[in-house]
Amino acid sequence: MDNREISQAVIGRLPRYFRFLGELKDEGIERISSQELSDIMKVTASQIRQDFNNFGGFGQQGYGYKVEYLYEEIGKILGLDKTHNLIIIGAGNLGQALANYMNFERRGFLFKGIFDNNPDLYGKKIRNMEVRPMEEMDAFVRENEIDIAVLTIPKTSAVPVAERLVRNGIRGIWNFAHVDLNVPREVQVENVHLSDSVMKLAYNINRFEKGERS
């Protein structure tokens, strides 16, 4: 299967399919039509069929999708049958929140270390990890086959830290710093820009109210 040409929009929707299918599976539902899936997910049935066609279909006409099969196939496409080794850079509240979120582990995202440049935090236990000084990061990445680094540090430090991670062979950066990172194309970046997200919410609130008044 060659899925190199699939758009980021489709890929962005896959985890959501995976989540809804997981819930259906947990409820003991075995089959679902694209129309029913469309109703609960609030996406058109044709969008669903189009998205799934990128991966060869999955469904049988007039028969619906087998929930568990579809759930597992999408999981495989997402690479959830593999495990990933992660480190967190920044042991503040956000870094700690992510370290403690058990669901990531269930999906194969294994936190191996957490780093900070504040000496007061060195050795502090967060879940099953002790906070390490930033000086140890480079060797740790190489020696522990770390493929994903999570950046929960201010934007000024995010840029040089990302460069160090790239030099040490990181494959993906999950970036919570409020800056866009310049990395070589072999390193994947997924941004979570929280300020952008709340601004978009504010815009939609204001727009709705303007619309109501006019």
Add this chain to the structure above:
Amino acid sequence: MDNREISQAVIGRLPRYFRFLGELKDEGIERISSQELSDIMKVTASQIRQDFNNFGGFGQQGYGYKVEYLYEEIGKILGLDKTHNLIIIGAGNLGQALANYMNFERRGFLFKGIFDNNPDLYGKKIRNMEVRPMEEMDAFVRENEIDIAVLTIPKTSAVPVAERLVRNGIRGIWNFAHVDLNVPREVQVENVHLSDSVMKLAYNINRFEKGERS
């Protein structure tokens, strides 16, 4: 200006324009061409012109954009000249991380209260707020003109809490719970699904490596 028809994709890009323009402004840059803006933002110049045309242009042909003017105009479109009153539901690490993030305040997002259902946390001071019991939430929303609620609670509690917020007149929900909320159309929801985001990262890492090997 009627901007009710502007797509969520354009709106989603506005905060990023705002962020880059803010950085240019801080660097003392007064004018910028759409080509230069395109280079630093890694969006095509035609995309930039198209996006800005939704709001009546802003630019002069062959002259470029005035950075400060554009920054302020986009800020106004985003509603950043207004303030918003927020509460946080869930005083765990993520709720605390958001409460302590000063940048939101600078943009007019004012945290007024934080709630939890764990009695051990009642009265605990987080920044300038004391954690309150969930029973006080409904009255607090009405009495303090709260327009945005931030949900950092598990998905099972997120659904009934969202219903209570809607009944009490909330206008926007910033949802970090791992579930899609069903709310009336007058309530705006912005989701931050962290698991979806890290799965997308994993997919892109795997896809890149498959591509390299084939």
